Amino acid sequence: MKTTLAHDERIANMVFASVYPHYINKVEKKGRTKDDLHKVITWLTGFDDCKLQELIDEKVTFKTFFAVAKLNPNAHLIKGVICGYKIEEIETPLTKKVRYLDKLVDELAKGKAMEKILRK
Structure with a gap:
């Protein structure tokens, strides 16, 4: 599936801080922790807890979030379908990065082992 320009722009302009609480709720409902979520985000982006909180407080968009990551x-080992899109077929780099994060959060919520989520 190919993403549309409008879809890609909508994702780029989404504020990370508006999505972050949904990530927390999703993983906590399934018995995982905020610390688990942060491990996944750190693995993908290199952000420590302080930097992550700074970006949340600044209400950066996904465009900015991944520009500094x-x-x-x-x-690239993150594969599969998320939100109806096959990750490996997404052509827009930013949209692909956001879907990487979505997929990792999804795997965390589904109870996948951390070693597998972090592609070790």
Whole structure:
């Protein structure tokens, strides 16, 4: 599936802080913790807890969030379908990065082992 320009722009302009509480709720409902979520975010982006909180407080968009992130070199190993899109077929780099994060959160919520989520 190919994403549309409107879809990509909507994702780029979403404020990370508006989505973050949904990530927390999703993983906590399934018995995982905020610390688990932060491990996943840190693995993908390189952000420590302080930097993550700073970006949340600044209400940065996903565009800015991923512009300052240092993407994990193994992020390309994240595969599968999320929100109806096959990750490996997404052509827009930013949209792909956001879907990487969505997929990791999804795997965490589904109870997948942390070693597998972090592609070790």
